[in-house]
Amino acid sequence: MVKISDVRQEAKRLLEKGKVRGVVGYVPGTRGGWAIPYLIQEAERAEQLVWDPTCVHNLALFVVEEKKEQAKQKEPDKRPLAVMVKGCDSRAINVLLQEKFINREEVVLLGVSCENSGVVDRRKITHLLHGQQAGEIRFGDNGNIVVVVNSERRIFDPQEVLADRCLECQYNFPVVFDYFYGEKIKKTPPAPYAQVEKLESFSLEKRRQFWEEEMARCLRCYACRSVCPMCYCAECVVDPISFAVEPTTTAEEKAKKIKWIEKSPLLSENFVYHLVRAIHLAGRCVDCGECERVCPEGISIRLLNKKLEREALRLFNYVAGTDSQAPSLLSTFQETDPEDFIW
Amino acid sequence: MNKDHEPRIVAFLCKWCSSAGSDMAGVSRLEYPPNVIPITVMCSGSVSPIYILSAFNLGADGVLVSGCHPGDCHYIKGNMYARRRMALLKELLPYLGLEPERFQMSWVSAAEGVKFTQIIKDFVAQLKPLGPQTYLRRSL
Amino acid sequence: MRKKIGVFVCHCGINIAGTVDVKTVAKELSQYPGIEYAVDYVYMCSDPGQNMIIEKIMEKKLDGVVVACCSPNLHESTFRRAAQSAGLNPFECEIANIREQCSWVHKDKEKATEKAIKITEGVVEKIRWNERLQPIKVPVTKRALIIGGGIAGIQTALDLANSDIEVVLVEKNPSIGGHMIQLSETFPTLDCSQCILTPKMVEVSKHPKVKLYTYSEVQEVSGYVGNFQAKILQKPRYVDPDKCTLCDECSQVCPVVVPNEFDLGLTGRKAVYIPFPQAIPATYTLDIEACPGVLPIACGKCWDVCEPKAINFDMQPEVIEEKVGAVVVATGYDLYDKKNMAEYGYGKYPDVLDGLQFERLLSASGPTRGKILRPSDHMEPKEIVFIQCAGSRDPELHNKYCSRICCMYTAKHAKLYKHHVHDGQAYVFYIDIRAGGKGYEEFVNRSMEEEGVLYLRGKVSKVFEENGKLVVWGVDTLAGQDIEIRADMVVLAMAIRPSSGAEKLAKLLKVAQDSDGFFAEAHPKLRPVESLTAGVFLAGVAQAPKDIPDTVSQAGGAAIKVVSILSQPELLHSPLVARVNKSLCTGCGMCVEVCPFSAISLHEDKAEVNEVLCEGCGTCAATCLRAAIEVKNLTHLQIYDMLGVYLGGLR
Amino acid sequence: MKDNPYLPQLARIVTIKEEVGGSRPIKSFRMQLLNGHRFDFKCGQCAMISVLGKGESMISISSSPLERDYLQFSVLKMGRVTSALHEMEQGSIVGLRGPYGNGFPLEQWTGKNLIFIGGGIGLAPIWSVLQTALRQQNDYGQLSLFYGARTSSDLVFKDELRKLKDTLPVYLSIDVEEPGWTEFVGFVPQNVADKKPSPDNAIAITCGPPIMIKFVIKTIQELGFQDNQIYTTVENKMKCGIGKCGRCNIGPHYICKDGPVYSWAKLKTLPQEY
Amino acid sequence: MEKILKKSDLGKWVGKLSAFDCYAPTKENDHWEFNQVTYLDSLPEDYTQVNVPLKKVVLPNREVLFNFEDNRNGGPHIQEVLPEEKEVVVFGVRGCDARGVALLSKIFSESSPDIYFERRKNQLYVVGLSCYPLPGDNCFCLSVGGGPFSTQGMDILLSDIGRKYFVEVLTPKGEKLVELGWEFFAEPNDQDRQDRLRREKKAQEMFNLEIHEAEKKAGVLHHLFEDKIWKTESFRCLKCGICTYLCPTCHCFDIADELASPVPLQGKRVRVWDTCQFPDFTMHSSGHNPRPDKSSRLRQRIMHKFLYFVETYGEIMCTGCGRCVSKCPVGIDIVNILNRVESHEG
Ligand SMILES: Cc1cc2nc3c(=O)[nH]c(=O)nc-3n(C[C@H](O)[C@H](O)[C@H](O)COP(=O)(O)OP(=O)(O)OC[C@H]3O[C@@H](n4cnc5c(N)ncnc54)[C@H](O)[C@@H]3O)c2cc1C
Ligand SMILES: Cc1cc2nc3c(=O)[nH]c(=O)nc-3n(C[C@H](O)[C@H](O)[C@H](O)COP(=O)(O)OP(=O)(O)OC[C@H]3O[C@@H](n4cnc5c(N)ncnc54)[C@H](O)[C@@H]3O)c2cc1C
Ligand code: SF4
Ligand code: SF4
Numbered sequence A: 001m002v003k004i005s006d007v008r009q010e011a012k013r014l015l016e017k018g019k020v021r022g023v024v025g026y027v028p029g030t031r032g033g034w035a036i037p038y039l040i041q042e043a044e045r046a047e048q049l050v051w052d053p054t055c056v057h058n059l060a061l062f063v064v065e066e067k068k069e070q071a072k073q074k075e076p077d078k079r080p081l082a083v084m085v086k087g088c089d090s091r092a093i094n095v096l097l098q099e100k101f102i103n104r105e106e107v108v109l110l111g112v113s114c115e116n117s118g119v120v121d122r123r124k125i126t127h128l129l130h131g132q133q134a135g136e137i138r139f140g141d142n143g144n145i146v147v148v149v150n151s152e153r154r155i156f157d158p159q160e161v162l163a164d165r166c167l168e169c170q171y172n173f174p175v176v177f178d179y180f181y182g183e184k185i186k187k188t189p190p191a192p193y194a195q196v197e198k199l200e201s202f203s204l205e206k207r208r209q210f211w212e213e214e215m216a217r218c219l220r221c222y223a224c225r226s227v228c229p230m231c232y233c234a235e236c237v238v239d240p241i242s243f244a245v246e247p248t249t250t251a252e253e254k255a256k257k258i259k260w261i262e263k264s265p266l267l268s269e270n271f272v273y274h275l276v277r278a279i280h281l282a283g284r285c286v287d288c289g290e291c292e293r294v295c296p297e298g299i300s301i302r303l304l305n306k307k308l309e310r311e312a313l314r315l316f317n318y319v320a321g322t323d324s325q326a327p328s329l330l331s332t333f334q335e336t337d338p339e340d341f342i343w
Numbered sequence B: 001m002n003k004d005h006e007p008r009i010v011a012f013l014c015k016w017c018s019s020a021g022s023d024m025a026g027v028s029r030l031e032y033p034p035n036v037i038p039i040t041v042m043c044s045g046s047v048s049p050i051y052i053l054s055a056f057n058l059g060a061d062g063v064l065v066s067g068c069h070p071g072d073c074h075y076i077k078g079n080m081y082a083r084r085r086m087a088l089l090k091e092l093l094p095y096l097g098l099e100p101e102r103f104q105m106s107w108v109s110a111a112e113g114v115k116f117t118q119i120i121k122d123f124v125a126q127l128k129p130l131g132p133q134t135y136l137r138r139s140l
Numbered sequence C: 001m002r003k004k005i006g007v008f009v010c011h012c013g014i015n016i017a018g019t020v021d022v023k024t025v026a027k028e029l030s031q032y033p034g035i036e037y038a039v040d041y042v043y044m045c046s047d048p049g050q051n052m053i054i055e056k057i058m059e060k061k062l063d064g065v066v067v068a069c070c071s072p073n074l075h076e077s078t079f080r081r082a083a084q085s086a087g088l089n090p091f092e093c094e095i096a097n098i099r100e101q102c103s104w105v106h107k108d109k110e111k112a113t114e115k116a117i118k119i120t121e122g123v124v125e126k127i128r129w130n131e132r133l134q135p136i137k138v139p140v141t142k143r144a145l146i147i148g149g150g151i152a153g154i155q156t157a158l159d160l161a162n163s164d165i166e167v168v169l170v171e172k173n174p175s176i177g178g179h180m181i182q183l184s185e186t187f188p189t190l191d192c193s194q195c196i197l198t199p200k201m202v203e204v205s206k207h208p209k210v211k212l213y214t215y216s217e218v219q220e221v222s223g224y225v226g227n228f229q230a231k232i233l234q235k236p237r238y239v240d241p242d243k244c245t246l247c248d249e250c251s252q253v254c255p256v257v258v259p260n261e262f263d264l265g266l267t268g269r270k271a272v273y274i275p276f277p278q279a280i281p282a283t284y285t286l287d288i289e290a291c292p293g294v295l296p297i298a299c300g301k302c303w304d305v306c307e308p309k310a311i312n313f314d315m316q317p318e319v320i321e322e323k324v325g326a327v328v329v330a331t332g333y334d335l336y337d338k339k340n341m342a343e344y345g346y347g348k349y350p351d352v353l354d355g356l357q358f359e360r361l362l363s364a365s366g367p368t369r370g371k372i373l374r375p376s377d378h379m380e381p382k383e384i385v386f387i388q389c390a391g392s393r394d395p396e397l398h399n400k401y402c403s404r405i406c407c408m409y410t411a412k413h414a415k416l417y418k419h420h421v422h423d424g425q426a427y428v429f430y431i432d433i434r435a436g437g438k439g440y441e442e443f444v445n446r447s448m449e450e451e452g453v454l455y456l457r458g459k460v461s462k463v464f465e466e467n468g469k470l471v472v473w474g475v476d477t478l479a480g481q482d483i484e485i486r487a488d489m490v491v492l493a494m495a496i497r498p499s500s501g502a503e504k505l506a507k508l509l510k511v512a513q514d515s516d517g518f519f520a521e522a523h524p525k526l527r528p529v530e531s532l533t534a535g536v537f538l539a540g541v542a543q544a545p546k547d548i549p550d551t552v553s554q555a556g557g558a559a560i561k562v563v564s565i566l567s568q569p570e571l572l573h574s575p576l577v578a579r580v581n582k583s584l585c586t587g588c589g590m591c592v593e594v595c596p597f598s599a600i601s602l603h604e605d606k607a608e609v610n611e612v613l614c615e616g617c618g619t620c621a622a623t624c625l626r627a628a629i630e631v632k633n634l635t636h637l638q639i640y641d642m643l644g645v646y647l648g649g650l651r
Numbered sequence D: 001m002k003d004n005p006y007l008p009q010l011a012r013i014v015t016i017k018e019e020v021g022g023s024r025p026i027k028s029f030r031m032q033l034l035n036g037h038r039f040d041f042k043c044g045q046c047a048m049i050s051v052l053g054k055g056e057s058m059i060s061i062s063s064s065p066l067e068r069d070y071l072q073f074s075v076l077k078m079g080r081v082t083s084a085l086h087e088m089e090q091g092s093i094v095g096l097r098g099p100y101g102n103g104f105p106l107e108q109w110t111g112k113n114l115i116f117i118g119g120g121i122g123l124a125p126i127w128s129v130l131q132t133a134l135r136q137q138n139d140y141g142q143l144s145l146f147y148g149a150r151t152s153s154d155l156v157f158k159d160e161l162r163k164l165k166d167t168l169p170v171y172l173s174i175d176v177e178e179p180g181w182t183e184f185v186g187f188v189p190q191n192v193a194d195k196k197p198s199p200d201n202a203i204a205i206t207c208g209p210p211i212m213i214k215f216v217i218k219t220i221q222e223l224g225f226q227d228n229q230i231y232t233t234v235e236n237k238m239k240c241g242i243g244k245c246g247r248c249n250i251g252p253h254y255i256c257k258d259g260p261v262y263s264w265a266k267l268k269t270l271p272q273e274y
Numbered sequence E: 001m002e003k004i005l006k007k008s009d010l011g012k013w014v015g016k017l018s019a020f021d022c023y024a025p026t027k028e029n030d031h032w033e034f035n036q037v038t039y040l041d042s043l044p045e046d047y048t049q050v051n052v053p054l055k056k057v058v059l060p061n062r063e064v065l066f067n068f069e070d071n072r073n074g075g076p077h078i079q080e081v082l083p084e085e086k087e088v089v090v091f092g093v094r095g096c097d098a099r100g101v102a103l104l105s106k107i108f109s110e111s112s113p114d115i116y117f118e119r120r121k122n123q124l125y126v127v128g129l130s131c132y133p134l135p136g137d138n139c140f141c142l143s144v145g146g147g148p149f150s151t152q153g154m155d156i157l158l159s160d161i162g163r164k165y166f167v168e169v170l171t172p173k174g175e176k177l178v179e180l181g182w183e184f185f186a187e188p189n190d191q192d193r194q195d196r197l198r199r200e201k202k203a204q205e206m207f208n209l210e211i212h213e214a215e216k217k218a219g220v221l222h223h224l225f226e227d228k229i230w231k232t233e234s235f236r237c238l239k240c241g242i243c244t245y246l247c248p249t250c251h252c253f254d255i256a257d258e259l260a261s262p263v264p265l266q267g268k269r270v271r272v273w274d275t276c277q278f279p280d281f282t283m284h285s286s287g288h289n290p291r292p293d294k295s296s297r298l299r300q301r302i303m304h305k306f307l308y309f310v311e312t313y314g315e316i317m318c319t320g321c322g323r324c325v326s327k328c329p330v331g332i333d334i335v336n337i338l339n340r341v342e343s344h345e346g
């Protein structure tokens, strides 16, 4: 079991010694027992850190955000940032390292194990509790999840409450870290691509129908993109506006910015947006599931990324975020890559 | 479905092999349907997936990407990267319900005028029964 | 201001006009936004046609010209020249191919016309964004670096030096000469290898245009075609070549004996030695690895006896920097490590030799003064077995490729054996005989027919010693029977491997290797002596196994390629190269990884293109997730706008 | 049917004048509505110019409302719309809607000395006031103009400025020394500090890059100008022009309708978000 | 006017409204949305609120303003496109969403009326459903001038009082609807009135979230422009559009030209939702951005709702629906923030 007191102590020590400029971790949120991401900068606050199955957020995102923030500063604080990372967060960190967005020295990774379990899906819990508020949610034994409702302890089987991504996860403890808390019990999900395969088994017509229904709902609030640690580009290719304006950027350059898709949430544009995003995440998405979690319309974005994750594995034997030194999926090739689809 | 639909095809042809191969088809006075408009690029490796998605978005019924045979790439290995990228796209598009026939990749060398002709014929033939592509097409 | 574009539609006689209604094309285009002028004409490429373009450019002050005609491969340069003569940047002229890709392949006139209009409109959209580019000029250092002093390197050096180009020749061994100097007589003519090579070695060493660095290695190469900087590490020899008189006193007194590399361990040499008598440079070398120490106290006998005081224990490794415009890799080969062939008893039995060792036995200057004697007991072998393809053509266990020269030299070996041992019996195990070369087939046939060498088609499964004989077990697949030969000597035609260190060199030169480790040529057919990196060329076995005649031809080819670069006052490089939009680039390095020409590097977390190395393939552009890099004049926007016209404009 | 505030009227570009070349070009466009109607506006107001297919941009009207023949806009090439505008030719058709904004309270300024202080393209909104005041010179006291740009070629309305010198004091400046330049070298606020215009019965009207405005205000305050003697215009990103799209606000104010003209007395009470 | 409608008669009444497009909350996957229905036998009893609020009916995510084209001979041409003339009845609207539309009217119908909004609003009939017994976990309408039985912005309010609805007909539009099915409506008796009142009272007691003295926040916020709370709270903000896209009162939009064809030019000018939470929202072409960071954008959201709007219209621009609290992926909580700024006063 992760002893949160150990994490707190280390966080406190790092802050006291001034070794890090902050600790990104989870603290209790305002509404019920749901954790929120937080940047701790005062040592005393380290006591607030928590680690429980409501720590759903991929904190690698804040490494990205903080990096950009520091870049804007006149006198950037060069000290590293400490971050709590679970399995998927750490893989995201690996991709960031692989893509040289960050250097290893810029982060101190406080690795926490998902304890042979994972994080919960809020929708599932809400559903199971029939509208009652969960007071507290903890890791139980054998991967079970303990939910305290009105001071009554209820124990749930992981299958019932864990986020889908955790049920399909094979990296339930960090792959890169400086400190490690908890146990390394490797999970082997019985069917990591069950949902993808189910969709594949549908007829073309049915798949089309499925996706049309999904995509039609997209509001283009861009929460999926905003939450993704891999979507760190200064300016997304599908943005119609020039974000990355520098003093040297000419009017011509701004005028030439291509509108690959229109801003309107039309079905076709939503499709192209999500397709571009899926392709851009091929070999980079670490299946933290955040995009799907945050979508206010409950669109199955993960199913898209998961498909390409599976193809990367099946066709190219590539798994994202496991090796920060290897070339990226699409910046390398093998002589033996499949080509039976080519005429 | 409109079986008489004349599919609109965009073909990204690499300059050194496939575009030259299509020239060869011309020089040999081979005939193929006029449904295809070629865009000559330097290398199949320069064809970004977003070109293909965009072509569908702008109303293409089919998209062809054609490059040099493995080992013949003028730029050594551009076609190898293309092969990887396109393999993923080829998987992804039908997964979303776009007919797999709508996107095709081929290897055509500068000498293969006949092959190029055949590919276009086959491509058009396989697109015709599908009718117009409206799935990703922008309709304002 | 918006560009004023002119469109010139060619009839090409009836070649285009027969299928495409060129008048309609010109008319439609004349109404297309931004078109200043559009016209059709019977032969645009003719003088009057070109003159018309020139006149109209000047008259209408056009800043873009689209010629709708045949394939750009045919007349792009013609029309660009014409445009240029009218004061237009050549990149403001583009071709719309409405012949090969339209009129010649379609019959339906209406549809062909429609397609021709689209094609032309697309090119109009493209040219709107074309930039006026100037060729990139690259200054050239008129010197060449040749790495490897075998016959390949020597020949290239001589060809270049004789073309008045300065050459820096780097050889890692104490002497140049490579493997050829180890050979006895060479097929197919059986002339003495040393006799033909030594004069060349001398010539190269004396040539005023050649700077020779032996006992040296290339440590670092930076820059690009026309402008490489090489760092060469010269190892200390501890003997001053200028003072050394080759008196051999030092070697006489040296107490240390180590195996002699030149004789492949068949003899020994001292710690201070000369690799072979005709070595170039003609000097002794002190092998510091073998010498008990540079400290005179440790031994110092050689120093004591050296009259001209050529021995100098204080010599230090030296790094020399050379600027060159081109590089030739001629690093040759090593034999496949015989330890890999345990089944043939190599290493265990002294009388199992490899081909080069046998060459040394055959050589008049070799350890046995040209007599064929068994290393174990100095007896003349009466039964000798040659095994071809040892380690070649065996994709499962060894190398998948054919080493190409073994058939020939085995035939030579068997023949020479017979010349030496008239009553001996030679057997050759082979898979098949590959003797493609002028006079080669005849050479092998002679050895079979005239010399009575027994060729057995099949593989040898095992070689072992029994009662002082080497028992060879094999199969004769033609006769379909197992064979056992009790031989006195076994010679293995070991596979040819890229020389050790090839990988390191490839990395440092940023040139590719093929899957077998040989240096990869740019194109297997059309660019066999060029590497994938501009300005780096290949000669000899470094590129692939080959014999001396092929090596020498390739060396000559490499030399002329170098000359063709270095003879220019400056290199002109196409300006259609990649450009980075720094505000979008995140420095992920994916473009760096994919660029086939290593033209991109990261500086301060941003990609930077070396325009001289970039060939404009655009692989980077498709790889970059952020559209932060693209090739000039074929940008994403140009493609997008072309797509827009092809697909959007519903008429 | 009610007016549709989003529907532009079509207008023809009647003349185009290149004011500034180089990498930050400025052109002045004179336009007439196609339907022959007049476009009634006040000095300091702006209009949304549409280049169909590219979008809209809010541009100050730089001609005087008294000018009945045309509307003038002076536009710096900045991005998508303004680049497209710069590509247009005489006779091209654009869309116009507006006018938007509050405009300068000229009616309150009768009898006062008006000091115009502009920088770069910031002269455009002021120009309308200046032209109007010139035409009704009897209504006002002394007029004077301070104007500066980075280099002499970045100055707009060069010809007009030359003529203007005969009528009123014109103090030009450029940021760095240039051969042949005989007037002030330095930033606009420095020029103002150098010439020391009197605050007595005066109104200072300033527009230019935000940083310039900041220092101009500081400078003239030091010269004794009161907050309500200082007027400026602010520029925030705009889309609708009618206070609905939500982006141009400074606190509760929507610049497109409550601005863009502010007295410093008012502006300083608002959040500093512009 | 007060009426009684038996639940079993609802469907019959709706059947009479065939001239209208009828919308009602329907369940999609996990959440509720207003969707067009062809019949409506009952209103769901197990829903708190729809995901995308009623504003989407008056201010759709995409509104075509006009078509334009530039064909070769005729020159540019503009063709106004107004919303389809179609009257819409939305059933089951909660008080917060109805109030949302009412607040939007202040912006869109007052100075320079927005013809698109106006037309859609005029064609909209709001049949509300009071919130009993289920205020959501994050509801706080009571704090901001609304309530579970709020009628603002509604034409009719239905309140569940067991087997029948207590019907409050609030506007002539409401009367028109009732008129069309007058036979199904009865007069309420005292018991009905009491039932309704009792339930309203009970519903009010069930709220567990409130903003203390929300009306006084404007005064507090006035001094908090430079407060550090914006920075600490916005650290985790994703700068996505959820809080505002789903807010019944947020109305920001972008205007863009969309091309059907580049040559000949053909396209539409549209307006689409936009939000102050997007970094490009206020970014000038030059790259200068008056609200350059997440903290200034979070501040804008809170300030707009609880200060600026109050200054202009005297009302809070929040209806307490709680969507921004429950939908925020990182738990940014407007109630918590506002309750905390209280303590900053001293
Ligand atoms: C047993 C045997 C018999 C043969 N008989 C014949 C024959 O009869 N007729 C015939 O035509 N061919 C024959 N060949 C083939 C012949 O040896 C080759 O064709 C020829 O030697 C190729 O020359 P080269 O210069 O490419 O390579 P090499 O001779 O291998 O020369 C390469 C040189 O480069 C040097 N070098 C390597 N790496 C570096 C480095 N990193 N830096 C600096 N220097 C380096 C080496 O020290 C060497 O001096 C025979 C080959 C074998 C094995
Ligand atoms: C009140 C007011 C008066 C102005 N007067 C002038 C003038 O007289 N001359 C002049 O050259 N410029 C003026 N501007 C600035 C001008 O509006 C912008 O430079 C222009 O909108 C840039 O648009 P773009 O499409 O070329 O750039 P893009 O980068 O393509 O801009 C995209 C969109 O963002 C908005 N936008 C971007 N920057 C600004 C900005 N600075 N202000 C407002 N909206 C912006 C516009 O809606 C524009 O369409 C004024 C701005 C305002 C607010
Ligand atoms: S989060 Fe959901 S609604 Fe928002 S843009 Fe992404 S997919 Fe669309
Ligand atoms: S795409 Fe979604 S699942 Fe993948 S890394 Fe991004 S947020 Fe996580």
Ligand code: SF4
Binding pocket: C580, C584, C585, C586, C587, C588, C589, C590, C591, C592, C606, C607, C623, C624, C625, C626, C627, C628, C629
């Ligand atoms: S791939 Fe793109 S973002 Fe990455 S380093 Fe290259 S140019 Fe920069």
Ligand code: SF4
Binding pocket: C577, C578, C594, C595, C596, C597, C598, C599, C600, C609, C613, C614, C615, C616, C617, C618, C619, C620, C621, C631
């Ligand atoms: S265009 Fe090709 S050669 Fe040039 S930098 Fe890009 S990948 Fe390298």
Ligand code: SF4
Binding pocket: E243, E246, E247, E248, E249, E250, E305, E317, E318, E319, E320, E321, E322, E323, E324, E325, E334
């Ligand atoms: S601010 Fe939040 S609680 Fe208030 S109306 Fe908007 S979404 Fe609902």
Ligand code: SF4
Binding pocket: D246, E244, E249, E250, E251, E252, E274, E275, E276, E277, E300, E301, E302, E304, E305
């Ligand atoms: S809070 Fe933001 S998005 Fe909502 S109305 Fe205000 S400015 Fe617009």
